[in-house]
Amino acid sequence: MxxxxxxxxxxxSIGVVKRxxxxxxxxxxxxxxxxxxxxxxxxxxxxxxxFHEHDxxxxxxxxxxxxxxxPANPLTGVFATRAPVxxxxxxxxxxxxxxxxxxxxxxxxxxxxxxxxxxxLKPYIPKGDSLPDAATPDWVKKLRPE
Amino acid sequence: MxxxxxxxxxxxSIGVVKRxxxxxxxxxxxxxxxxxxxxxxxxxxxxxxxFHEHDxxxxxxxxxxxxxxxPANPLTGVFATRAPVxxxxxxxxxxxxxxxxxxxxxxxxxxxxxxxxxxxLKPYIPKGDSLPDAATPDWVKKLRPE
Numbered sequence: 272m273x274x275x276x277x278x279x280x281x282x283x284s285i286g287v288v289k290r291x292x293x294x295x296x297x298x299x300x301x302x303x304x305x306x307x308x309x310x311x312x313x314x315x316x317x318x319x320x321x322f323h324e325h326d327x328x329x330x331x332x333x334x335x336x337x338x339x340x341x342p343a344n345p346l347t348g349v350f351a352t353r354a355p356v357x358x359x360x361x362x363x364x365x366x367x368x369x370x371x372x373x374x375x376x377x378x379x380x381x382x383x384x385x386x387x388x389x390x391x392l393k394p395y396i397p398k399g400d401s402l403p404d405a406a407t408p409d410w411v412k413k414l415r416p417e
Numbered sequence: 418m419x420x421x422x423x424x425x426x427x428x429x430s431i432g433v434v435k436r437x438x439x440x441x442x443x444x445x446x447x448x449x450x451x452x453x454x455x456x457x458x459x460x461x462x463x464x465x466x467x468f469h470e471h472d473x474x475x476x477x478x479x480x481x482x483x484x485x486x487x488p489a490n491p492l493t494g495v496f497a498t499r500a501p502v503x504x505x506x507x508x509x510x511x512x513x514x515x516x517x518x519x520x521x522x523x524x525x526x527x528x529x530x531x532x533x534x535x536x537x538l539k540p541y542i543p544k545g546d547s548l549p550d551a552a553t554p555d556w557v558k559k560l561r562p563e
Binding site for chain 2: 279280281282283284285299303305306307308309310312313314315316317319321326331334335345346347348349350351352353357358359360361363365388390391392393394395396397399400401402403404405406407408411
């Protein structure tokens with residue numbers, strides 16, 4: 272199958288990010304509330320969201336960036352960065368779960384802006400997801416926390 | 418902004434998975450080759466792909482599953498599992514980079530099937546992505562490697 276022949280892949284918003292200072296509420300649409308059953312048994316969750324503020328043809332066509340818009344960081348292909356401009360505007364952040372209640376999940380450590388559509392939630396499973404010895408280039412080692 | 422009001426979010430295939438036994442070739446479309454610049458400086462990459470074999474209304478409406486289709490695993494909300502049936506069919510796997518060359522990336526540890534459309538690649542950054550102490554429920558601890 273040639274990739275261009277694949278039918279359009281349409282994402283549905285499953286909810287929306289509501290910022291509350293350093294924390295955030297994931298407000299899941301009521302029709303998906305049941306899909307949260309069991310999430311409270313995990314300490315962390317991957318939040319996949321849409322960088323909606325960058326949803327325009329120019330930013331989706333950007334192939335290289337200076338990470339964090341800092342010219343001190345080398346011009347780098349977007350697939351080698353976590354920049355919010357890329358062909359598919361998917362953001363990916365592991366978050367600490369503070370509370371799961373009804374159709375909401377309260378989390379810490381989410382960098383998504385208020386109003387970001389949520390695409391998916393996946394449990395963090397350290398066996399598989401945690402690779403403490405993964406190697407990175409020098410520019411990453413020099414990054415300060417955001 | 419109410420999530421239902423958000424414009425449809427359309428994914429583009431940026432390439433396709435070609436299986437080669439236990440390894441896989443990520444065949445990136447030539448127009449995105451530049452976006453790979455710098456990826457070779459990382460040891461691992463997150464591969465985001467589309468579970469194209471499950472792209473039908475029934476599986477995208479599934480809210481609960483027995484993980485790995487094993488009735489011994491409790492019926493669980495899909496957002497608390499990594500199951501390939503979910504509202505947005507996004508697969509997420511951290512892979513070891515074997516080689517980056519032109520518009521291809523050779524990887525190990527990818528569970529995607531042959532022909533899966535690739536949605537995004539993101540570098541694995543242990544500071545942030547690696548959470549060795551993340552807690553999981555009992556059914557996860559009992560899982561055997563696939």
